[in-house]
Amino acid sequence: MPKTLLLYPPVSDPTSGYHSLCYLESYARSFGYTDIDIVDANIEAWLHTAEPLHIRESMEHIRERVGTLSGSVNRSAAEELELFYGLKTASFPFEDMLPEAIGILRDRERFFDYTQYSYAVEAVMLWMDALSMLGFPGQFNGFSLRSHWLYNLFHSGDLMNAEVINRITAPYHRYFHEVLAPAFRQGHYRLAGISVTYVAQIPFALKLAQILKASVPDITVVLGGTAVSDHWKHINDRNAFFDIFNNADACILGEGETAFVGILNMLEAGGTLSPIDNVILNPRLPQSVPPQNVHIAYERLEQLSVPDYSQLPWNQYLSPFPFVYYSPSRGCYWNKCTFCDYGLNFDSPTSAWRQLNADLIMRDLREITKSYPYIYFSVDVLAPSLLLRLAERIVEEGLKLIWSAEIRLEEYWTPDKCRLLRQSGCVAVSVGFESGNQRILDLINKGTKADRLQDTIRIFSEAGIGVQIMGFTGFPTEKLEDAMGSIDFLRENRELWTFGGLGQFTLTKGAIVAKEPERFGIEQVRPYRGEDIAWRLFYKEIDEENSSSSASSRKQIFSALQSLKGPCYERPWTGGIDTPHTLFYHERFGPRINQVLREARESEMDRDRILSLNGVIVRGREGARLSALVQGPDVLAVHSDSEAAGGSLNARTVTDALEHRRMNRGPQPAASEAAAYFIRLDGTAFPFPEPMIGFLEAFEPGTSLSRLLRQRGDSAFAVKLWEHSVKHRFLRPADAGVPLSRKAAPV
Numbered sequence: 001m002p003k004t005l006l007l008y009p010p011v012s013d014p015t016s017g018y019h020s021l022c023y024l025e026s027y028a029r030s031f032g033y034t035d036i037d038i039v040d041a042n043i044e045a046w047l048h049t050a051e052p053l054h055i056r057e058s059m060e061h062i063r064e065r066v067g068t069l070s071g072s073v074n075r076s077a078a079e080e081l082e083l084f085y086g087l088k089t090a091s092f093p094f095e096d097m098l099p100e101a102i103g104i105l106r107d108r109e110r111f112f113d114y115t116q117y118s119y120a121v122e123a124v125m126l127w128m129d130a131l132s133m134l135g136f137p138g139q140f141n142g143f144s145l146r147s148h149w150l151y152n153l154f155h156s157g158d159l160m161n162a163e164v165i166n167r168i169t170a171p172y173h174r175y176f177h178e179v180l181a182p183a184f185r186q187g188h189y190r191l192a193g194i195s196v197t198y199v200a201q202i203p204f205a206l207k208l209a210q211i212l213k214a215s216v217p218d219i220t221v222v223l224g225g226t227a228v229s230d231h232w233k234h235i236n237d238r239n240a241f242f243d244i245f246n247n248a249d250a251c252i253l254g255e256g257e258t259a260f261v262g263i264l265n266m267l268e269a270g271g272t273l274s275p276i277d278n279v280i281l282n283p284r285l286p287q288s289v290p291p292q293n294v295h296i297a298y299e300r301l302e303q304l305s306v307p308d309y310s311q312l313p314w315n316q317y318l319s320p321f322p323f324v325y326y327s328p329s330r331g332c333y334w335n336k337c338t339f340c341d342y343g344l345n346f347d348s349p350t351s352a353w354r355q356l357n358a359d360l361i362m363r364d365l366r367e368i369t370k371s372y373p374y375i376y377f378s379v380d381v382l383a384p385s386l387l388l389r390l391a392e393r394i395v396e397e398g399l400k401l402i403w404s405a406e407i408r409l410e411e412y413w414t415p416d417k418c419r420l421l422r423q424s425g426c427v428a429v430s431v432g433f434e435s436g437n438q439r440i441l442d443l444i445n446k447g448t449k450a451d452r453l454q455d456t457i458r459i460f461s462e463a464g465i466g467v468q469i470m471g472f473t474g475f476p477t478e479k480l481e482d483a484m485g486s487i488d489f490l491r492e493n494r495e496l497w498t499f500g501g502l503g504q505f506t507l508t509k510g511a512i513v514a515k516e517p518e519r520f521g522i523e524q525v526r527p528y529r530g531e532d533i534a535w536r537l538f539y540k541e542i543d544e545e546n547s548s549s550s551a552s553s554r555k556q557i558f559s560a561l562q563s564l565k566g567p568c569y570e571r572p573w574t575g576g577i578d579t580p581h582t583l584f585y586h587e588r589f590g591p592r593i594n595q596v597l598r599e600a601r602e603s604e605m606d607r608d609r610i611l612s613l614n615g616v617i618v619r620g621r622e623g624a625r626l627s628a629l630v631q632g633p634d635v636l637a638v639h640s641d642s643e644a645a646g647g648s649l650n651a652r653t654v655t656d657a658l659e660h661r662r663m664n665r666g667p668q669p670a671a672s673e674a675a676a677y678f679i680r681l682d683g684t685a686f687p688f689p690e691p692m693i694g695f696l697e698a699f700e701p702g703t704s705l706s707r708l709l710r711q712r713g714d715s716a717f718a719v720k721l722w723e724h725s726v727k728h729r730f731l732r733p734a735d736a737g738v739p740l741s742r743k744a745a746p747v
Contacts (some may be wrong), residue, residue, distance in 0.1 A: 002267040002327050004036040008173055008206040012042045013122075013572035015105075016580045017312035019325035019378065020195040020225060020256075026305040027257040027287045034263050037187070038311040039267055040146050041208065043202075046143075049131055050098045062133045063090050077658035080630035082714070085137035087626055088679055091616040095501075096739040097123040104737050105318040105337055112588055114567075116572075116601035116737040119614070121573050121737045122681040131171040136485050143572055144655045147202035147486045147535075148639045148649070153199055154531040155650040156235070158738050159206065161724060164651050169207040170704060176211055182214040190215075190267055193260065194227035199535070209247035220273070224252030229344055232280070232508065235680060238292045242282050248640055249285060254278050254300045254344045255330070256666035294308050296344050298352050301330065302360060302424065305368045319381035325378035326368060329355035332380040334408060335363035336445045337432075338520070339475065339509035342380065349512065350380055358445070362397070369401045374587075375407035376578055381432075382411045390714045391424035402587050404428040404578060409456045418463035428466040428498070428586040430577050431457070436489035437482040440475050443520065444514075461496045466586040466593060468577045469500035474549040476505075476513060476520040480556065482550040485559045494564070498593050499582060501564050505549075507537045514539075528649040538646040551644075567597045604733055605726050612702040613740060614732035615680040617693060626677050626685050631664055637661065665673040678730060681740065686730075695721050701716060702734040 006021040017040050025036045048054060066086040069079055090152070104110045104120035111117055120489045128140040136150045147153045151164050158164045169176070184192075192212050196205045205228075208737055209221050227579070228251050232241055250273055252259045266273055273279075274287040277297040281288035307326065314322045331343070343351030347710035356364075368375065381403050402425050409431050421429075435441055438450040460467050469490065473483040486502060507525070509512055514537055517525045521542045548557060568575025572587045574597075589596045592639040604611070618626070628747035638657040642649050649657055676693045678686045695718070697707055705722045712718065725731045 001033060001035050002264055003188055003379055003476070003690070004033070004191040004193065005184070005187060005189045005262070006036060006038045006193045007192065007208060008038075008040045008042050009196065009201045009208050010045045010145060011200055011204060012139065012198060013045055013579070014043050014143055014317060014319050015319045016323045016325075017043070017309070017314075017573050018195070018197055019307060019309070019327065020197065021391055022307045022309050023304065024195070024256060024260045024313065025311065028261050028264060029308070030305045031261050031264070033261070037189075038088070038184075039180075040313055041175075041204075042314070043313065043316045043318075044179070045172040049129070049171060049181060050102065050400065051398075052095055054174060055095050055098065056729040058130065058134065059090070062130060062181040062542065065133065067092050072696045073198065076655070077630045077634075077662045078655050080662070081150075081632075081635065082137040084631050086128055086684060087629075087677075088683055089126065091618055091679070092126060092681075094123075094127055094130065095199075097527050100738050102318060106320055108320040109445045110737065111320045111584070113737075114597050117574065118567075119681060119732060119736040119738040121569055122683075126683050129577060131599040133170070134171040135167050138635065140330075142353065142570065144198070145203065145526055147199055149635055151651040152531065152536050152648055152653055152654075152682075153202060154230055154533045155648065156240060156244055156527075156532050158651045158721065159202065160246075161651060165203050165206055168203040170203065175275050179209055180208070181215045181349070184212055186221075186491040189216065189219055191220045191222065193222045195256075199227050200253060201225075202227055202231070206245070206247070206698055209245070219661045220249045220263075220267060220271075221247060222250045222252060222260075222466075224256045224259075228610075229253045230535065231533060232291065233344060234534045236527065239290065240532075241280070241291050248282060249273065250279050250281050251292060252278055253280060255294050257304060259301055259379060273460065276582070285316060294459065294597075296346075297331070298354065301328075301356050303353050304599060309372060310317070319495065319580050319584070321374055321580075321584060322372050323374040323376065323583065324368060324372045324675075326364065327378045328361045328364070328373050328576070329353070329379045329382060329386075330373060333711065334381065334384045334447060336447065337434075337441065337486075338445050338512040339472075339505065341435075341514075345510055349510070353380075355383060355386060358386060358393055360391050361386075361390055362399075365394070365399060365401065366397075369399060373401045374580065374583060375403045376580075376583065376701075377403060379406065380450040381408055385407070388420065391420045391426070394424040395420065401424075401425045402427055402583065404430070406430045406432075406434065406578065411452055411456065413456055413459055415459050418459050418465060422464045426465055427590070428468060428578075428583060429460060430468040430470060430500070433469045433471040433490075433500075434476070434695075435471060435473075435475065435482070436486035437478070437599045440478055440482055443477065444475065450590045453489070454496070456654055457493065457496045461591045464499040464590050465538055466591045467496065468582070469497045470577060471501070472503045472505045473743075474505035474554075475546075476522045476539075476547075476597075477543070478548040479546050480548050480550075481555050481629050483553070485562060487557070487564065490564055494593075496590060497650075499566075499568060500577055502561060507539055509534055509537055526644070528648040529646055530650060530653075535698065538643070567569070567593045567601045568594075600660050603722070607705040607722075608735040610702050610704050611699055611726070612734040613700050614729050614736075615678055615695060616740065617697065618677045622623040627687055630658060633656060634661055680729060681732075681738075682729075692721065696725065696730060699725075699731055 021038045066644050069083040101120035101123040104116050132139045133654040137147050151158045168579050212221050250363050262276045274631050277295050280294050281289040332350040333353045335348050335350050338567045340349035458469050513520045522539045524540045528538045572579045
């Protein structure tokens with residue numbers, strides 16, 4: 001029996017394990033393959049960086065780089081970016097902050113104290129900025145990797161560049177080499193599978209495959225997952241696919257359970273891989289065939305096993321409760337939306353739709369809920385009739401679970417039906433609102449009526465189910481007034497939905513819009529120049545001047561969208577669509593969750609409450625120059641400028657573009673020795689005059705406004721400064737949990 005290792009690579013959600021490897025392991029076990037280990041390298045690698053020794057060594061590196069770069073006379077634009085992130089993070093006491101933050105996120109009571117929760121989240125997120133100093137400064141966008149930074153993940157040259165991959169993955173090299181590589185050698189594994197769900201994981205998966213081959217030369221390495229399948233789907237030249245995935249012996253495309261067992265069967269029979277459905281072989285193998293010739297098959301869901309999640313490291317995740325993903329259906333029963341492009345679809349917006357019947361779903365849920373009562377139905381969308389039958393069965397059997405799912409806003413839903421869903425344990429649903437404009441909904445072929453959306457959302461909310469909204473602006477032919485109408489609808493109904501909002505439309509080549517451009521008023525549809533992995537497409541609107549995607553319209557839309565934001569966070573935290581933390585908060589507080597979060601923030605506006613600094617003060621000459629340095633928005637801007645012209649940048653060209661942008665800014669004002677910056681815990685830097693710095697320093701040991709006024713005399717100006725500081729979170733409750741007491745040294 002081939003001993004097998006299944007790996008989930010960084011960088012991804014640290015709050016729960018993903019279910020892909022559990023499905024593979026459970027299905028293989030039903031065929032007698034029981035010697036399979038699962039390693040969630042995503043959470044393990046991050047926790048390794050948060051060990052005290054590694055925090056100290058990382059911070060020593062950051063401070064050393066800040067010292068070196070500060071003394072450099074002729075810094076490059078990339079070095080200025082590095083200095084900016086170094087100055088942002090060098091003065092924070094992460095050795096004290098991170099253990100406390102991790103403890104809060106795992107504690108079943110403190111987790112729901114939103115004041116403590118907020119500061120824990122921000123401390124963890126700031127650590128990601130600090131870790132980026134070991135790679136490309138600023139490369140992490142929370143617990144994801146930016147696709148376009150000082151590299152381009154859609155440019156095969158960057159993915160084949162060992163220097164680029166090594167630098168991106170450098171923050172986790174100690175874990176890879178000190179923990180994983182010895183485990184690879186000692187484990188006597190015959191097969192290693194790496195499941196890659198998101199684009200952000202690709203560089204880390206490539207590095208892990210390289211280390212696997214170097215550690216155990218005769219091991220068979222297989223990569224699979226949504227991101228690998230999409231890579232094959234979008235790459236312009238499929239014959240070049242294995243130039244990127246060169247350390248993989250094979251890749252699984254599409255659904256992987258049957259293919260995984262097929263590979264195990266071949267290894268068991270003698271070790272020679274040959275072509276089977278959904279598997280492409282590296283051209284170096286004798287039995288390989290051209291990668292475009294692979295046959296894609298879909299699983300028969302009724303033949304799959306009950307997923308077993310017991311190998312996931314539940315004590316390691318940054319959550320107070322275990323939370324599992326469960327997939328009782330695949331594909332979409334509607335499968336008509338013109339913007340959609342999901343899965344290995346070749347003649348429809350999504351993969352073929354299949355779903356388990358209610359009996360099999362109940363069989364699975366009975367087993368799963370013995371250990372894991374928090375469940376997200378991880379599907380494209382669940383059919384309403386099945387969902388209702390399922391709710392009836394759950395209630396009849398008295399099965400105890402807390403669940404959420406993605407659904408369509410069908411008129412099918414009535415108050416009685418929604419109350420039944422809530423009775424069965426449903427605490428939240430996510431819905432594809434898409435647009436509040438009927439003409440746009442018709443172009444999308446959404447099958448919903450704008451004038452019924454409010455009633456449907458209200459029915460769910462009044463039943464005690466939180467509604468999470470997903471939509472976008474910028475769909476072809478949408479005008480500014482159309483987009484503003486969607487924003488107005490969401491604003492006017494703000495009390496009916498909890499989290500979500502509107503993103504920006506992105507065109508992909510499998511979408512009906514891309515296949516029928518004239519119908520949607522667009523032209524020049526093509527990949528961006530320089531991107532040979534066409535995850536997204538460039539296009540021009542024929543009536544560009546009146547489009548909601550024009551530069552002037554997007555500025556107005558961005559400004560208007562700010563009114564929809566609440567005191568919450570993006571994925572993977574509370575506020576992110578369909579995240580574990582969002583589910584936990586929905587269960588605890590229900591649809592009034594935003595009111596609870598606002599009240600938590602408003603409670604800080606208490607004159608007698610002891611507050612302390614919510615950040616650090618950076619003094620000294622380089623701190624004063626912070627605003628003159630190249631920063632993250634500069635990197636995003638040079639990419640945006642290139643994309644507006646239909647082009648793209650990569651690791652070779654982006655640094656030149658940054659230098660050009662810096663030169664065009666002109667001379668920057670001279671820095672004052674006395675100037676200082678306040679770096680808020682979320683990483684935002686604020687230049688403040690000395691009176692403001694002095695006012696904030698009065699709170700460094702922890703004090704209340706009332707006490708400060710007694711010491712200094714009542715001052716209307718001090719009250720205004722205090723109100724401004726609390727509102728903008730420069731001050732925070734001293735009992736917030738994450739210690740920031742160490743006084744920052746001049747940098």
